Structure formats: C-alpha cells, structure tokens
Amino acid sequence: MKNNRIVILGMGTVGTGFVNTYHLNQEIIEGKLGGPLNITRVLVGKAGKRRSVDLPKDLYTEDFEALDLENTDLVVELMGGVEPAFTYLKAALKKKCHVVTANKELMAKKGAELIGLADEMGVLLRYEASVGGGIPLITTINDGMASNKVVKMMGILNGTTNFILTKMTRDRLSYEEALGQAQDLGFAEADPTADVEGFDAAYKLAILSKDAFGVIPDPEEITRQGIREISLEDIEYGLELGYKIKLLALGEKKNAHVELSVQPALISVDHPIASVNQEFNALFIEGNSLGEIMLYGKGAGGMATGSAVMTDVMEVFINGRKYVGSCKEKNMPVNNIGLSPYYVRMEVLDSPGVLGQIAMIFGDYGISLDSVVQRARGLEIAPLVFITHDVVRDKLNRALREIEGKDYVVKIQSIIKVVR
Ligand SMILES: NC(=O)c1ccc[n+]([C@@H]2O[C@H](COP(=O)([O-])OP(=O)(O)OC[C@H]3O[C@@H](n4cnc5c(N)ncnc54)[C@H](OP(=O)(O)O)[C@@H]3O)[C@@H](O)[C@H]2O)c1
Numbered sequence: 001m002k003n004n005r006i007v008i009l010g011m012g013t014v015g016t017g018f019v020n021t022y023h024l025n026q027e028i029i030e031g032k033l034g035g036p037l038n039i040t041r042v043l044v045g046k047a048g049k050r051r052s053v054d055l056p057k058d059l060y061t062e063d064f065e066a067l068d069l070e071n072t073d074l075v076v077e078l079m080g081g082v083e084p085a086f087t088y089l090k091a092a093l094k095k096k097c098h099v100v101t102a103n104k105e106l107m108a109k110k111g112a113e114l115i116g117l118a119d120e121m122g123v124l125l126r127y128e129a130s131v132g133g134g135i136p137l138i139t140t141i142n143d144g145m146a147s148n149k150v151v152k153m154m155g156i157l158n159g160t161t162n163f164i165l166t167k168m169t170r171d172r173l174s175y176e177e178a179l180g181q182a183q184d185l186g187f188a189e190a191d192p193t194a195d196v197e198g199f200d201a202a203y204k205l206a207i208l209s210k211d212a213f214g215v216i217p218d219p220e221e222i223t224r225q226g227i228r229e230i231s232l233e234d235i236e237y238g239l240e241l242g243y244k245i246k247l248l249a250l251g252e253k254k255n256a257h258v259e260l261s262v263q264p265a266l267i268s269v270d271h272p273i274a275s276v277n278q279e280f281n282a283l284f285i286e287g288n289s290l291g292e293i294m295l296y297g298k299g300a301g302g303m304a305t306g307s308a309v310m311t312d313v314m315e316v317f318i319n320g321r322k323y324v325g326s327c328k329e330k331n332m333p334v335n336n337i338g339l340s341p342y343y344v345r346m347e348v349l350d351s352p353g354v355l356g357q358i359a360m361i362f363g364d365y366g367i368s369l370d371s372v373v374q375r376a377r378g379l380e381i382a383p384l385v386f387i388t389h390d391v392v393r394d395k396l397n398r399a400l401r402e403i404e405g406k407d408y409v410v411k412i413q414s415i416i417k418v419v420r
Contacts, residue, residue: 004033004317007041007067009088010079011060014102014129015042016053017306018078023054024303029310033317041067043079043088064088069095074316076309077101086110093117093125100312102129102305108203108219111210124322126312131204132157132281134304135297136311141211141285142323148287150212153251154419157204157262159279159299160188160195161227161247165264166277168235169244175230187279197226198247198262205249205260211323212251212285215258215332223261223336230264234345234414237385238266241371243343244274248419257333265417266343266387339390341370341418344400347410350382354408358384361406365399367391381410387418 008015022029022037030036039059047060061067064084069075075092077099079085085106089099099118101107107114107130118125128138132155141150156162160182167178179196182188194200199219206219227247238245243266252259267274272294276282281299286292298304315321348354355374362369373385388396396415404412 003038003073004035005038005040005072006074006076006313007043007069007072008039008076008078009043009085010077011042011044011051011053011055012078012080013302014305014309015076015078016051017302017304018076018309019053019055019306021303021306021310029314032314037313040072043067064091069097072097074098074100074313076313077103077106078309079103080105082106082109086114089114090117093121093123096121096123098124098126098316100126100309100316102127102309104130104200104203104207106130108206111207112216124316124320126316126323127207128312129305129308131207132283132295132297133159133299133301134308135281135283135295135299136308137208137283137295138211139323140293140295141208145285145287145290146324148289149253150285151253151288152286153205153208153212153249153283154273155201155205155208155249155283156246156273156276156281157249157283157299158195158198158201158247159281160192161198161201162276162281163187163279164196165227165230165235165245165247168230168232169239170277172232172235174232175228196228198224201247201249201262205251205262208249208283209251209258209260209334213253213258213332215253215334217258217260217334221260221334223263225261225263227264229414230416231414233383234343234416237345237373237383238343238416239269240373241266241343241385241387242269243267243418244269245416246273246276248273250419252338254338257335259336259338260334261336263417265419267419271419337392337394339392341390341420342388342393342396343414343416343418344386344388344396344412345414346384346403346412347381348384349408349410350376350378350380351408355384357406357408358386358403361403362386362388362399365395365402367396367399383413
C-alpha cells in the first residue's frame, strides 16, 4: 500500500479533472498520503490523442493486458458504460486491486456483483463520484448518517434537466430552445436521451437506494418519466399556484416496500430544493434521528467529479476502510403506489357548467380538489387546471379516462405529481 500505485482507465473529462486536481493540490494531497501518488499506466481508446492534462506520453496504452495489475494497488475507472468496464474491474478485483469508479450506469446495473467480489477478495470498492459528481452524497449517507435510518430522499440528480427547466422557468424558453442552449454550453449531449428521459437520474437513485435503504433495485424497476412533455403552460400555471417544476428523484422506505421514482414534479417554491437552479444538483435527505439535511453543489464537471474521485483514492490509501454502510435489508419490493396530490391540465369547451360536471366526476371517484384555475380566453376552447388532494395514481387515471371521454373535454394535456 505504501507505493500508492494506481492505473487509470479513461482520461476524458473526469480523468483529466482527477489528474488536474492532483496537480492543483499536490502538496495537500501528498502531505495527507505521506508520499506521491504513482500513476503507473493510463488506459484510453486512442493513445495518441491530445489531452489537456500533463502526464508523460509513455503512460498511455490502448491495451488492458499491458497494465501490470500484479503490481498495482488501485484501479481508477473513468471510462463509462457497462462494458468493457465491468470485465476490466472484475479482473482488477480478482488481482486484489482496490477500485474507485465514477461510473453510475455500471454501479446501478452491476454494483452488487462488484461489491460482492471486492468483499470476497478483501479489497475496497468506492464510488462517491458516481452520484452527484463532486457532492459527497454516498459518504454522507453511509458514514455521516450511519447511526440513522434514512426515511426519505428527494434529489435533483441531473444537471442537464435542471438547467433546461431553470431556463424555461426564468426566461420562458421553450423546451427545445432550452435544450439547444444546454447543448451549446456543453451541459447536454448531442443525443440528450439519457438525461431528458430520466435514465441518468434513475441510475443514481438506484445507487442511493442501496446505500440509504439497503434495497438494490434493478434500475428498470424505478418508475421513470422524463421532461420532454413539460410545456411552458405547465411552468406558468405551476408558478401561479406557488410551485416550480423540477425533475425529482424520490425515494421513500415504507414498512414492506420501497418507493422509487424519477419524474417531473411540482414542488412548493418555498421548499429549499426549489431554489436549486441551473446545472446544480442537490439531495434532501431525512434521517429518523437527524431530521432533514440538504447537500448542494456541482453534480458534474471534470474538476468537481475528479475531486470526489481523488478523495475516494485518498480514503483507500490513508484509512483503507469500507463505507460504514446502512441497513442491509434486501429483496424488498420496489413500487410507486403511494398517495400524492396531482396537477392536471386539460382543454375543455368554454361553455357553462363544464367545470361543475368535471368536478362531479372527480367526486364520484372520491377525489377531492385543492385548487382550480379556470381562464376564459373568449375562444371556443379554454384551459382548466386542477390540483387534487392526495390520490392513488391508478384511481386518478380511471377518473381522467372517464373525463376524457366526455364531449366537452378536448384533451388532457398534463398530469404531474405534486410534492409538498
Ligand atoms: N463528465 C462528468 O461530469 C461526470 C460526472 C459524474 C460521473 N461521470 C462518470 O464518469 C465516467 C467518465 O465520464 P467522462 O465524462 O470523463 O467520459 P469521457 O470524457 O467520454 O471519457 C472517457 C474516457 O474513457 C476512454 N475509453 C472509453 N472507452 C474505452 C475503451 N473501450 N477502452 C479504453 N478506453 C476507453 C476514452 O478514451 P479516449 O480519450 O482515447 O477516447 C476517454 O479517455 C462515466 O462513467 C460518467 O458517467 C462523469
């Protein structure tokens, strides 16, 4: 362990941030480590590529077999994707190398297997940077809150979608215009699907569920809805009613199941998470002894994420210990059947009595209404917005199917969960 020999798999945005963090804070890091970090090899796709990082050229290789894992203490994985990262990390763990990774997709899909293998081999696997970039979420849940039972989590875990929704809310840009700006500024990929459809946030929520609740879900089990359907009308009605729309990752431990979802939701403008704007991330956590806390910061970016990776590496070399870990319950069902208020926007014929008839159908299903906004435009068709009291989504869907079948209803435009 004293040689601090590491190999790095991947030298892109995060790899560069990791090495540049080392160079920025070399004195502090080496002082704490008691010596230098020895980067012995770097695996990349194209060894000859120009990179904005100061490393000797002969460290780079395209050949995993050239890494000399026998003489490596720790492997830092910053390549991304499930394969070949999964195969490489299994090989590294079997050679008794510690592992630090920032790979959310890999940890969400194969984390349990990798952690099991690390335990079997008596080495450490740390993954702080896989959720929330530079924000110490995993360490806080596992170590800082080790004496607590985590009851609830609510997170803004994807910077791209938060940037888009902020632009729509503040500047009244359309979804397409806000996405274009995010792409121009490098906050969104050319293909934004993983972000805007909620896959990225669902992977992160799956990892947090393991640490917070001891329940390891298949990411596919997480109820997931993206932000493509959110319109400026919804943003504006939401504000009028005292809410902002955010893509929220929600987790709650119930007695016999865990509720996990990623979806756009209306949240009161007074809630601290509603003030998390632009590309920033936050996680609001409730512990049964501690109460509520919120962690906020940069959920992505080379330097922020690289700094979290470096902290994990230092933790392995200095303390050599696992996360304390939270509850170890397994095999609890994951679903999303809980009660919630909902925002519903529809277009109806602008004629007398329509509101009363729709309210009556809601009443027939036992759904009571918290607020109603009715705005006559002097046109044939008018918008109608409701916020319900708590209701199970299935029951709401059944009521809305009946309402949509009426000839005075043109279209149900949006159904969005409300979080208080
Ligand atoms: N970017 C962020 O802000 C951020 C934040 C949190 C977590 N993460 C996670 O961190 C990881 C790295 O992300 P990134 O943004 O740094 O990615 P990136 O910029 O695309 O860099 C990926 C690196 O991996 C190398 N690579 C990819 N496939 C390879 C293969 N099959 N064999 C060898 N090398 C390969 C690439 O080589 P070449 O350079 O030669 O192409 C590149 O150096 C991902 O798991 C990501 O989810 C990223």
